[in-house]
Amino acid sequence: MSVLEEEPDIDVIGESGDGENAVRQAADLLPDVVLMDVWMPHGNGIEACTGIKSSVPDAKIVMLTMSDEETDLFEALKAGATGYLLKEISIDELPDAVRAIAGGQSFINPSMATKLIGEFTALAKKDGGRSRGLPSPHLTDRETEVLRLVARCLNNKEIADELFISEHTVKNHVRNILEKLRLHSRTEAAVYAVREKILDGDA
Numbered sequence: 001m002s003v004l005e006e007e008p009d010i011d012v013i014g015e016s017g018d019g020e021n022a023v024r025q026a027a028d029l030l031p032d033v034v035l036m037d038v039w040m041p042h043g044n045g046i047e048a049c050t051g052i053k054s055s056v057p058d059a060k061i062v063m064l065t066m067s068d069e070e071t072d073l074f075e076a077l078k079a080g081a082t083g084y085l086l087k088e089i090s091i092d093e094l095p096d097a098v099r100a101i102a103g104g105q106s107f108i109n110p111s112m113a114t115k116l117i118g119e120f121t122a123l124a125k126k127d128g129g130r131s132r133g134l135p136s137p138h139l140t141d142r143e144t145e146v147l148r149l150v151a152r153c154l155n156n157k158e159i160a161d162e163l164f165i166s167e168h169t170v171k172n173h174v175r176n177i178l179e180k181l182r183l184h185s186r187t188e189a190a191v192y193a194v195r196e197k198i199l200d201g202d203a
Contacts, residue, residue, distance in 0.1 A: 007095045019043030023051035031059055033102050038065040038072045046075050053080035060101050070115050082185040083107040106187035146173040150186050151193035
C-alpha cells in the first residue's frame with residue numbers, strides 16, 4: 001500500500017490478493033502486522049486470519065474492510081485479529097494505526113467498538129451478572145484498575161497519567177493481565193471486563 005510505503009519506519013514486505021496466498025506469504029515473511037480484508041477470494045479474510053495466527057502467532061492482524069457487520073467483527077476477533085478498521089478511515093490515520101497495533105495496542109473503528117461493547121454489555125445483562133466461564137483468575141487491585149482503563153480504550157500513556165505510574169509499568173501490568181486471563185489482545189481484555197462487569201467496578 002503506497003501510503004504505508006512512504007513511511008520511513010514502516011516496511012511493506014508483501015501483498016496478496018487472496019486468503020490462501022496471504023497465509024503462505026505470512027508463513028514465509030513473518031510480518032509483524034498484517035492488514036487483511038474480510039472479503040477475499042480463495043479463503044476469506046477471517047479464515048486467513050486463523051491460518052496466519054496458527055503459523056505466525058506473534059503477528060498482529062488488522063481487518064481493513066468495508067464490512068460494518070457485527071458478525072464479521074466478532075468472528076474476526078475470535079480468529080485472533082487485534083484490530084478492525086473500516087475503509088472509511090483517513091489515509092493519514094492508517095500509518096498511526098499500524099504503529100499503534102505494532103506497539104501492542106488494539107485498534108477498532110469507533111463505530112464498531114460501540115457495537116462490540118454494546119453487544120457484550122447486553123450479554124452481561126442477559127446473564128444477570130453471572131460469570132460465563134471458569135472462575136476468574138486473581139488480578140491484583142492495580143491490575144484491575146488497569147483493566148478498567150483498557151476497557152475504556154485508554155492507551156498506555158493515558159493509563160499511566162491516570163494512575164500516576166510509568167508507561168513501562170502499564171505495559172507490564174497489561175502483559176500480566178493478558179497472561180493471567182489467557183487472552184491475546186487488549187480488545188479481548190476489554191470484552192472480558194465488560195462481560196465480568198469489571199468495567200463498572202462491581203466484579
